[in-house]
Amino acid sequence: MFESLSEGLQSAFKSLRGKGKLTEGNMREGLQAVEQAMLEADVSYPVVQDFMQHVTEQALGRRVLLSLRPHEELVRIIYDELVKVLGPVDSSLHLKKDGVTVIMLCGLQGSGKTTTCGKLSQLLLEEKVRPLLVAADLQRPAAIDQLHVIGEKLGVPVYSDRDQKDPVKVCQAGLAKAKQEDARVVILDTAGRLAIDEELMAELGRIDRKIGPDQVYLVVDGMTGQDAVNSAGAFNKALELDGVVMTKLDGDARGGALLSVKQVTGVPIKFIGTGEHFDALEPFRPEGMASRILEMGDIVAAAREAHRIVDEAEREELEKKMAAGEMTLDDFKNLLEKVAKPGLMGKMMGLMPGMGQLKGLMQSEEAEGGIRQTIGAINSMTAAERRNPKIIDASRRQRIAQGAGVQAPVISQLVKQFEMMKPLMQGLAGQGVGDRMAMMRQLQSSGALTDPSMGGLKVKKSTGKRLSNAERAKLKKEREKELRRRRRKGG
Amino acid sequence: MAFWRSDKAKREEAGTNEKAGTGEKAGAGEKAGAGGEAGFLARLRRGLEKTNRVLNTDVRDLFKGEGRLVDEELLGELFSRLVTTDMGAAPARRIRDRIAKDYRGRVVQMEDVLGSIRDEIREMLRQDSGGVAWAAEGPTVVLVVGVNGSGKTTSIAKLARRFHAQGKRVVLGAGDTFRAAAVEQLTVWAGRIGCEIVTGKPEADPASVAFATAKKAAEEGFDVAVIDTAGRLQTQTHLMQQLEKIRRVIGKSIEGAPHEVLLVLDATAGQNAISQARGFSEVAGCTGIVLAKLDGSAKGGVVIPIREQFGLPVKFVGLGEGLDDLAEFDAESFSEALFR
Numbered sequence: 137m138f139e140s141l142s143e144g145l146q147s148a149f150k151s152l153r154g155k156g157k158l159t160e161g162n163m164r165e166g167l168q169a170v171e172q173a174m175l176e177a178d179v180s181y182p183v184v185q186d187f188m189q190h191v192t193e194q195a196l197g198r199r200v201l202l203s204l205r206p207h208e209e210l211v212r213i214i215y216d217e218l219v220k221v222l223g224p225v226d227s228s229l230h231l232k233k234d235g236v237t238v239i240m241l242c243g244l245q246g247s248g249k250t251t252t253c254g255k256l257s258q259l260l261l262e263e264k265v266r267p268l269l270v271a272a273d274l275q276r277p278a279a280i281d282q283l284h285v286i287g288e289k290l291g292v293p294v295y296s297d298r299d300q301k302d303p304v305k306v307c308q309a310g311l312a313k314a315k316q317e318d319a320r321v322v323i324l325d326t327a328g329r330l331a332i333d334e335e336l337m338a339e340l341g342r343i344d345r346k347i348g349p350d351q352v353y354l355v356v357d358g359m360t361g362q363d364a365v366n367s368a369g370a371f372n373k374a375l376e377l378d379g380v381v382m383t384k385l386d387g388d389a390r391g392g393a394l395l396s397v398k399q400v401t402g403v404p405i406k407f408i409g410t411g412e413h414f415d416a417l418e419p420f421r422p423e424g425m426a427s428r429i430l431e432m433g434d435i436v437a438a439a440r441e442a443h444r445i446v447d448e449a450e451r452e453e454l455e456k457k458m459a460a461g462e463m464t465l466d467d468f469k470n471l472l473e474k475v476a477k478p479g480l481m482g483k484m485m486g487l488m489p490g491m492g493q494l495k496g497l498m499q500s501e502e503a504e505g506g507i508r509q510t511i512g513a514i515n516s517m518t519a520a521e522r523r524n525p526k527i528i529d530a531s532r533r534q535r536i537a538q539g540a541g542v543q544a545p546v547i548s549q550l551v552k553q554f555e556m557m558k559p560l561m562q563g564l565a566g567q568g569v570g571d572r573m574a575m576m577r578q579l580q581s582s583g584a585l586t587d588p589s590m591g592g593l594k595v596k597k598s599t600g601k602r603l604s605n606a607e608r609a610k611l612k613k614e615r616e617k618e619l620r621r622r623r624r625k626g627g
Numbered sequence: 628m629a630f631w632r633s634d635k636a637k638r639e640e641a642g643t644n645e646k647a648g649t650g651e652k653a654g655a656g657e658k659a660g661a662g663g664e665a666g667f668l669a670r671l672r673r674g675l676e677k678t679n680r681v682l683n684t685d686v687r688d689l690f691k692g693e694g695r696l697v698d699e700e701l702l703g704e705l706f707s708r709l710v711t712t713d714m715g716a717a718p719a720r721r722i723r724d725r726i727a728k729d730y731r732g733r734v735v736q737m738e739d740v741l742g743s744i745r746d747e748i749r750e751m752l753r754q755d756s757g758g759v760a761w762a763a764e765g766p767t768v769v770l771v772v773g774v775n776g777s778g779k780t781t782s783i784a785k786l787a788r789r790f791h792a793q794g795k796r797v798v799l800g801a802g803d804t805f806r807a808a809a810v811e812q813l814t815v816w817a818g819r820i821g822c823e824i825v826t827g828k829p830e831a832d833p834a835s836v837a838f839a840t841a842k843k844a845a846e847e848g849f850d851v852a853v854i855d856t857a858g859r860l861q862t863q864t865h866l867m868q869q870l871e872k873i874r875r876v877i878g879k880s881i882e883g884a885p886h887e888v889l890l891v892l893d894a895t896a897g898q899n900a901i902s903q904a905r906g907f908s909e910v911a912g913c914t915g916i917v918l919a920k921l922d923g924s925a926k927g928g929v930v931i932p933i934r935e936q937f938g939l940p941v942k943f944v945g946l947g948e949g950l951d952d953l954a955e956f957d958a959e960s961f962s963e964a965l966f967r
Binding site: 172175176177178180181182244245246247248275276277278279281282283284285286289330332357359360361362363364366367384386387388389390392393412 | 707716717809812815861920922924
């Protein structure tokens with residue numbers, strides 16, 4: 137998400153960094169690149185202009201031009217401005233202490249309202265609140281069925297009335313049923329519409345007035361382009377919005393519409409949808425999003441994701457083992473199995489500071505295949521071997537390799553790798569967050585993490601021949617040429 | 628919004644003209660009031676200004692009463708109009724720079740400039756025919772792909788209605804076995820249109836549904852089979868591989884099928900549509916685009932860079948929620964609507 141924006145900004149900053157001294161002239165050049173990047177990310181033009189005006193005013197101030205690290209100063213200005221535009225944060229659903237809280241979802245056709253209904257229900261269920269879903273989308277054929285299927289999957293009651301043609305009446309009846317059944321939350325799934333359709337917008341306004349929902353959320357497709365200002369504006373005019381949910385941000389959509397919608401409606405962005413499954417709804421955090429845009433990584437989100445997959449007790453135990461240097465291949469395997477879920481590696485990497493570039497690498501099939509291979513190899517070992525890999529000799533190695541269907545050197549590489557990792561892990565487990573970060577950076581720069589299959593589980597290759605001075609010079613020249621070409625392309 | 632925009636642009640244009648007008652009036656007042664030396668200087672300055680304006684004006688524009696000088700302000704406005712169509716910042720910049728070069732220092736009407744850009748886009752998007760490439764003999768298989776919520780199922784219903792109205796025997800394949808109730812949705816449409824439909828069990832392998840549909844079309848002499856697929860993001864590798872498989876098995880049941888692979892794009896989509904076109908073309912070999920939801924305020928200008936980069940033609944446009952709201956793409960009216 138936001139990748140293109142990040143890339144564009146990165147190259148803009150790179151070009152700024154290259155300059156020894158910043159002048160107003162080359163700062164403007166950099167700012168222009170920032171503007172281009174935002175437009176390519178689908179931020180609406182008026183919003184871009186507004187944003188750039190704020191940033192430019194500050195960037196051309198004395199403070200930036202005279203500071204020792206002007207480009208860092210510029211990054212900070214943009215970061216602060218992004219946080220300001222995207223914030224303030226409020227991902228609470230504001231449930232009433234007693235009585236029924238009514239949440240109404242509206243949005244354009246295909247923005248993901250019904251799916252978001254399911255995701256919100258899941259969120260509420262996790263907090264031990266059972267919502268009632270109301271199928272108020274009477275436009276799309278089978279919308280009612282879709283909601284029923286979702287309700288069934290989640291074990292959430294769904295109210296619908298196939299004979300009723302008036303969505304207001306359906307909502308009223310749904311609300312009455314909720315009171316009857318003591319449901320604390322009612323979620324209204326309204327029909328999708330086109331922003332310019334006055335009649336349908338009026339109908340939405342009628343539901344709003346007659347039912348008086350406590351929270352009205354606008355659901356916006358993360359791939360929306362320049363039109364986001366128009367449609368969000370129309371919804372904002374027809375209804376009193378309380379929040380925005382942006383969906384489909386798990387692909388490579390740049391999500392710039394988020395800025396547009398925020399600017400137009402002025403209501404908080406509540407959640408972002410990052411996947412097809414019901415638990416893929418994250419509370420929105422402007423700092424995290426701004427960091428992601430600027431490729432500064434989002435440690436908080438990474439930590440939360442990590443907590444979600446490894447449970448607390450398990451984690452503590454593992455940490456203790458790691459600190460004591462007692463981690464076995466079994467523990468290692470458990471860890472791998474948890475991260476081997478499809479797509480997860482890439483997601484985590486995308487959240488880590490400075491690891492954005494690794495993301496593509498980690499998402500590849502090959503990387504996940506590598507992990508599976510490693511797991512397979514460990515599975516082929518006896519319990520004793522897993523506890524103490526040192527006992528693995530040539531014949532044991534041969535047996536394990538055959539069992540896992542790999543070549544023998546892969547096994548020795550794995551063992552070597554694991555022995556190398558142990559002290560590193562020990563160091564990681566014993567230190568504070570700052571030290572850990574430093575360690576990660578060190579790891580990254582050493583290249584230990586750049587290999588997707590957890591670090592060189594590969595058969596040894598030849599070291600190649602020595603290059604003559606002339607050859608080396610030629611290679612250097614080519615590299616520089618390539619770099620220049622990229623810089624031109626990027627700038 | 629689009630209408631509002633053009634109104635606003637007009638108002639602004641009128642505003643600048645007005646300003647110019649009041650400026651002249653003030654100048655006239657000064658002339659009448661001051662007289663003497665100051666009057667002479669003022670006259671001289673005015674004279675020079677006039678010469679200056681004449682010198683800066685292209686001969687071709689000398690006799691135009693109104694219009695605006697091509698300056699930064701006009702270029703900025705032009706850029707905004709271009710970007711708002713979703714054609715992307717880079718193409719918009721390219722066009723703006725070219726206009727700046729060609730018209731620098733001239734007085735023009737914004738509408739004339741847009742008109743020439745419009746002509747160019749129309750030429751670029753022009754194509755031989757919008758319709759479907761029918762199979763020489765046997766049933767024509769149309770596979771429909773796209774991201775979640777782009778409007779695939781509705782577009783399929785509209786296509787089926789269209790073919791049905793043309794007197795063709797149509798069979799639908801409910802290949803979206805993932806989304807809850809997608810099969811039901813298509814079944815409802817099939818019932819309304821009066822065509823046949825092949826469905827699988829929920830969460831069945833979509834490739835098996837596609838295969839069964841193509842097979843039924845071949846065996847029972849249908850003219851056209853339209854096959855639905857589940858929405859997927861182009862970055863979901865495993866789902867894209869599934870699409871490749873669907874394509875492959877269709878080819879196994881009918882030689883040369885699918886004859887058309889239509890990518891459904893949401894007209895409100897921004898630059899991500901380029902990535903969609905790339906991803907789906909690589910895997911499914913798209914032959915054309917259905918631009919859905921073009922009846923809103925979105926312009927769908929992203930099909931311009933898509934045509935440029937991948938040569939993918941737009942075949943149909945979706946213009947409403949009704950079954951008949953599907954039209955063959957027409958470069959003329961599309962480019963006409965871009966800057967309206």
